[in-house]
Amino acid sequence: MELGIIILIVLELLIYFGLAERVINKLGLSKNLLLIFFTLMIVGSFIDIPISSTPDISINLGGTIVPVVLAIYILSKADDNIEILRSLIAVIITGGIIYALTQIYQFEEGHTFIDSNYLFPIVAGVTAYLIGHSRRASFIAGTLGFLIYDIIHLIKITLGGVPGQAAIGGAGIFDSIVISGVLAVLLCEVVGEIFERLISDRKQEKQQEFNQQFTRPDVEFGSLTEDEKNNTEDDDNRREEENEE
Template identity: 30%
Template structure:
């Protein structure tokens, strides 16, 4: 995310800011309306993601992406965290794990995989930030969530935790911890680096959309299932 002409930590957008805001404004209400009309709350919660979570993963990231909270100075560079791209996914992931809505092992494994892939594909660019193709996090997170839950009902929750936390750790924290990265991004001038910045444009926001979509599919499957009268257990 670029704040007043200075570089921050972000992921490569393909569409313009206005185009993505318009796309999000259309997609998010349709997705949430679909949840309320076709999915019962009881079935949806069996996926590990509550309907309230779906709101925060989408609208929370969208609104919070405009808010950066300064943390301090590092080598002359102001370090900040983005509410929508960092604080919202961290809080949601912690709540999902603490309340055991998804088993820790699939979530941790998903985070590990996305962390490695994100670190590999991300790179610092002077005046731009830490860049990575936006589709890496949601796709790898979704595949990891599906594999590690054995395509279970909590695949969406594992995908969200893996995609968001893996991106923050791999693309942001590990790169920022690498010697010389901050100086390289700043390009010798004053800069504000926002962890999870441009949340509406990067893979973190798209990971939330995809996670809700996976959870919706799982909830539909649970609702339609008539073979097993017992509620599906979390994988």
């Protein structure tokens, strides 16, 4: 069984038992809807739609069409146009970085540090998070970034005269799409949660400092400090002595 399918099954179990409610809400999805999309991706990963025989071009249902539909739906839930623009830019940059890596990094058993099937989605996931920032943008960039790479590869085959075949969203790309998208969201969730807590704690500290500053007896409105009280008492005593004289 492919790694991407295993990851999706694990995610479905987590979602089913209610262990990912926060992330699902941040993505603007419902639990049942996400379960449906993940199931369609799993089933669709076994379905390749032929497009051309010369050159050999096909589109994987679970690795292309379903993720694109899911991405469009998530984008429709974006808070503003800036988030949509940032998501699209993140997709393009992530795809460009993946393509650049394929040109400079070739996996060789026993000679390279990490298999490209794991290196590329890790780099894509980190890139998607750094550019996307939000969970929605990170997920979209992580999943669709590999489709950008596939499209570049397709253009080279059809217009560039480079021999080969293109299985868009399939032939190992499916695993990378799943790993990249999940990693991007996890990074955003973990790092975002840390920053949110730090900001929240800082706000509480400032509020406490503000409350302490304006509730101290010596700075309450209409009250006097010790020195002011002593000066007032001295003035009163001086007036009494003058009156007696």
